[in-house]
Amino acid sequence: MAQLDVQAKLAILADAAKYDASCASSGTAKRNSRGGKGVGSSEGMGICHAYAPDGRCISLLKILLTNSCIFDCAYCINRKSSNVRRARFTAQEVVRLTLEFYKRNYIEGLFLSSGIIRSSNYTMEQIVEVARSLREDHDFRGYIHLKTIPDADPELVRQAGLHANRVSINVELPTTSGLTRLAPEKDVRQIEGAMREMKASIADADDAAKRFKSAPKFAPAGQSTQMIVGADAASDADIVRRSSSLYDRFGLRRVYYSAFSPIPDASAVLPLKRPPLMREHRLYQSDWLMRFYGFTSAEVRSATDAQGMLPLDIDPKLAWALKFRDGFPVDVNRAPKEMLLRIPGLGTKAVDRIMSSRRWRKLRLDDVARLTLSIAKVRPFITTLDWRPTFLTDRTDLRMLVAPRQQQLELFTA
Amino acid sequence: MIDAHRVMLSAPDDFEGWRDAARDLAEAGVPASAVVWQVEGGDADLFGSAVQQRAAPSFPVPREFVNLARNVICYSDRERFALLYAMLLRLKSHRRALDDEADPLVRRLADFAKAVRRDIHKMHAFVRFREFDGRFVAFFEPEHHIVRRAASFFVNRFTNMRWSILTPELSIHWDGETLAEGPGATRADAPAGDPLEEMWRTYYASIFNPARLKVGAMLKEMPKKYWRNMPETSLVEPLIASARNRELEMIDRSVAKQGLEDAIEAERALQPRSNVRASWEALFREARGCTRCHLHECATQTVFGEGPLDASIAFVGEQPGDQEDIAGRPFVGPAGQLFDAALEKAGIDRSAVYVTNAVKHFKFVQRGKKRIHSKPNAGEIEACRWWIENERALIKPPITVALGATAAQSLFGKAMAIGKNRGSPLQLQDGSECWITVHPSFLLRIPEEDRRREERALFVRDLKRIRARAEELAA
Numbered sequence: 084m085a086q087l088d089v090q091a092k093l094a095i096l097a098d099a100a101k102y103d104a105s106c107a108s109s110g111t112a113k114r115n116s117r118g119g120k121g122v123g124s125s126e127g128m129g130i131c132h133a134y135a136p137d138g139r140c141i142s143l144l145k146i147l148l149t150n151s152c153i154f155d156c157a158y159c160i161n162r163k164s165s166n167v168r169r170a171r172f173t174a175q176e177v178v179r180l181t182l183e184f185y186k187r188n189y190i191e192g193l194f195l196s197s198g199i200i201r202s203s204n205y206t207m208e209q210i211v212e213v214a215r216s217l218r219e220d221h222d223f224r225g226y227i228h229l230k231t232i233p234d235a236d237p238e239l240v241r242q243a244g245l246h247a248n249r250v251s252i253n254v255e256l257p258t259t260s261g262l263t264r265l266a267p268e269k270d271v272r273q274i275e276g277a278m279r280e281m282k283a284s285i286a287d288a289d290d291a292a293k294r295f296k297s298a299p300k301f302a303p304a305g306q307s308t309q310m311i312v313g314a315d316a317a318s319d320a321d322i323v324r325r326s327s328s329l330y331d332r333f334g335l336r337r338v339y340y341s342a343f344s345p346i347p348d349a350s351a352v353l354p355l356k357r358p359p360l361m362r363e364h365r366l367y368q369s370d371w372l373m374r375f376y377g378f379t380s381a382e383v384r385s386a387t388d389a390q391g392m393l394p395l396d397i398d399p400k401l402a403w404a405l406k407f408r409d410g411f412p413v414d415v416n417r418a419p420k421e422m423l424l425r426i427p428g429l430g431t432k433a434v435d436r437i438m439s440s441r442r443w444r445k446l447r448l449d450d451v452a453r454l455t456l457s458i459a460k461v462r463p464f465i466t467t468l469d470w471r472p473t474f475l476t477d478r479t480d481l482r483m484l485v486a487p488r489q490q491q492l493e494l495f496t497a
Numbered sequence: 498m499i500d501a502h503r504v505m506l507s508a509p510d511d512f513e514g515w516r517d518a519a520r521d522l523a524e525a526g527v528p529a530s531a532v533v534w535q536v537e538g539g540d541a542d543l544f545g546s547a548v549q550q551r552a553a554p555s556f557p558v559p560r561e562f563v564n565l566a567r568n569v570i571c572y573s574d575r576e577r578f579a580l581l582y583a584m585l586l587r588l589k590s591h592r593r594a595l596d597d598e599a600d601p602l603v604r605r606l607a608d609f610a611k612a613v614r615r616d617i618h619k620m621h622a623f624v625r626f627r628e629f630d631g632r633f634v635a636f637f638e639p640e641h642h643i644v645r646r647a648a649s650f651f652v653n654r655f656t657n658m659r660w661s662i663l664t665p666e667l668s669i670h671w672d673g674e675t676l677a678e679g680p681g682a683t684r685a686d687a688p689a690g691d692p693l694e695e696m697w698r699t700y701y702a703s704i705f706n707p708a709r710l711k712v713g714a715m716l717k718e719m720p721k722k723y724w725r726n727m728p729e730t731s732l733v734e735p736l737i738a739s740a741r742n743r744e745l746e747m748i749d750r751s752v753a754k755q756g757l758e759d760a761i762e763a764e765r766a767l768q769p770r771s772n773v774r775a776s777w778e779a780l781f782r783e784a785r786g787c788t789r790c791h792l793h794e795c796a797t798q799t800v801f802g803e804g805p806l807d808a809s810i811a812f813v814g815e816q817p818g819d820q821e822d823i824a825g826r827p828f829v830g831p832a833g834q835l836f837d838a839a840l841e842k843a844g845i846d847r848s849a850v851y852v853t854n855a856v857k858h859f860k861f862v863q864r865g866k867k868r869i870h871s872k873p874n875a876g877e878i879e880a881c882r883w884w885i886e887n888e889r890a891l892i893k894p895p896i897t898v899a900l901g902a903t904a905a906q907s908l909f910g911k912a913m914a915i916g917k918n919r920g921s922p923l924q925l926q927d928g929s930e931c932w933i934t935v936h937p938s939f940l941l942r943i944p945e946e947d948r949r950r951e952e953r954a955l956f957v958r959d960l961k962r963i964r965a966r967a968e969e970l971a972a
């Protein structure tokens with residue numbers, strides 16, 4: 084094969100990386116480049132430097148080191164038997180590209196992943212070398228997210244954690260049977276074992292940092308994972324149960340969901356249809372309910388239907404409220420915060436504002452309207468000084484009243 | 498208005514000036530309606546009298562108000578100074594007045610501050626430097642007066658670079674040690690291009706996933722007002738258009754086929770034919786595990802097609818027989834031998850054509866030790882069509898030959914009479930040519946010697962015509 088120039092490689096290796104959903108550059112320790120010799124800073128808050136027409140943000144230079152792979156996972160465009168064009172960056176090419184992009188303020192940093200070439204350890208060494216060179220040779224203080232390989236040598240994984248802000252290992256599929264069928268070379272116990280070790284390393288480093296100021300930082304933005312939605316038969320309830328157990332057991336910062344996209348040259352064992360974007364959206368909403376709204380995973384699951392699926396036309400919080408109507412309406416002037424958080428249409432900020440302003444005044448419907456985006460959505464579920472919804476619990480058509488108005492269906496709405 | 502107090506601020510984001518004047522006025526109990534706030538260089542109010550600066554003892558305000566005011570001052574609305582002053586007066590009597598978040602004034606100021614924070618955040622995100630002579634220069638158009646507030650971010654991040662950010666109102670320059678201010682600038686003052694932008698555009702186009710189009714989500718976070726100074730945004734429209742085209746093509750044909758065909762077409766364009774083999778091998782491996790119908794339960798193995806992938810003719814038989822099932826290769830039993838002989842007579846080299854079957858598993862009924870061939874039904878043919886279509890999509894044979902009724906039904910999707918259709922080309926759905934003739938095993942089953950000879954001659958005649966047509970198409 085003719086030698087590809089860096090631009091051609093970039094096209095291939097960015098294309099190959101786009102199925103990884105994570106682009107977060109947030110939640111890390113504050114840092115800047117004052118007193119250093121390179122560039123880079125992190126504010127704690129992530130920055131999205133651009134958005135693509137697929138609605139996803141572009142925060143990091145998200146590429147693979149190579150898209151050659153000795154594994155044959157059916158859902159992956161880079162699998163061994165796939166027909167895609169292969170390319171490979173050298174570590175120095177990635178380093179240069181990252182720095183040049185960073186200096187022009189295109190990106191927050193690098194998200195580096197790779198197909199497995201030769202062996203897990205060899206691949207991991209290459210990934211670590213990129214991060215090392217950025218940090219040590221160029222004093223780069225921007226964000227680095229490294230994908231680690233489950234069965235790589237622990238010492239290599241440890242080095243990855245020392246250089247990176249965030250590390251991640253993908254669990255890929257929500258069910259073990261799905262993983263066995265679609266990713267025959269991957270092993271759920273090995274993946275979880277690696278996550279467990281990562282959690283322990285992060286905890287050790289936190290511990291050391293409390294005692295010694297000079298203790299080295301270890302993946303200060305924690306670890307995350309990703310699973311593919313819609314490639315196997317897992318229901319929403321299965322997925323919610325699985326991610327809640329991942330959060331609990333491995334202290335993950337995030338579980339990302341990636342709606343399975345029909346990849347070019349797809350393997351025949353996979354469904355070829357449009358990615359279930361709305362389903363992905365509903366799963367993220369349920370993820371938020373668990374992380375910020377005090378819902379337990381069992382409560383989210385109780386909002387699913389008989390097949391274990393969340394409704395697509397309404398959000399999971401509304402679905403839950405409609406199913407458990409006896410808790411409503413909620414008196415916004417008296418209810419505890421936990422109950423306010425359960426009101427459909429009220430976000431965490433609106434709840435904080437209600438808590439703060441009700442020390443000052445008895446809230447009327449107008450007051451609540453100023454604190455929320457849409458009072459129409461909230462109204463059926465609250466009482467205020469001057470408002471009480473009529474016959475809420477008895478109305479069978481309540482769902483029709485509160486569900487978003489149906490638009491003319493698009494031909495291809497997921 | 499005659500005895501109005503006039504405050505002249507040095508700049509639209511002059512927080513210190515506003516703070517000092519507001520503190521004095523509030524201390525003196527001047528009502529909000531009696532103060533006129535102005536920015537130097539703006540249109541002056543002739544009737545106000547300037548406030549005299551006094552070092553007055555100040556009353557304490559909560560820190561959160563100071564933070565709020567710093568942001569609100571940057572908002573591009575002339576009322577901001579007066580609204581903030583009204584809030585300050587209220588804080589004088591109620592120190593916790595900001596907690597009343599449902600209050601209209603508190604709400605309005607919070608909305609101003611939010612808009613300013615967002616504008617600052619977007620400036621951090623969307624400034625695009627161009628390198629010129631070792632210096633990095635950007636032109637940016639913020640919505641509010643935020644340049645000074647946003648500057649520290651760039652200083653912290655790009656401490657060891659020399660850079661300038663030009664905006665219509667104000668320019669800032671960093672030389673590695675100090676931040677200098679200059680007058681406003683126009684886009685023409687910034688360098689015109691940077692070779693690396695092509696690289697960045699390549700990345701932007703490649704990271705976009707055309708299977709998921711969410712233009713609304715993009716516009717919400719990257720409003721068009723910022724697009725003018727970002728190199729990648731010129732790609733947005735073509736990317737959306739090409740994604741939609743792909744979708745429209747999908748409506749035309751079945752979704753599954755198109756995905757594969759697109760991919761193969763793209764591969765061909767890159768490296769003609771070199772990857773078809775890999776793709777065929779993947780298909781072959783997958784076919785070995787096929788469970789699309791129940792036939793896999795009894796058969797020994799999948800018998801897939803074989804032959805060169807650039808073949809000009811693809812022969813499609815019915816299904817593997819007893820010997821094919823054991824050998825794992827098509828047309829090796831008695832019918833296969835007859836087929837080979839006929840090909841030879843017609844002058845066709847078997848090793849130059851692709852040979853496959855409409856159904857890939859052997860269907861039979863067990864009679865004692867013998868496995869007797871049994872005709873596949875419509876459901877089985879339909880289930881297996883998937884494979885044959887993928888084989889044909891890969892190879893794209895100019896001529897496909899249906900050997901017998903089963904093959905014809907598989908290729909055309911409906912029953913085709915052989916006698917009526919043989920001897921001349923028909924058109925398949927994809928536009929390529931298809932010839933229908935008998936299956937060689939039919940020739941084996943004719944008991945009468947004369948008729949058998951006659952039918953074999955007809956079969957060879959068909960094959961000869963097909964060969965001639967293939968040569969004609971290739972020429």
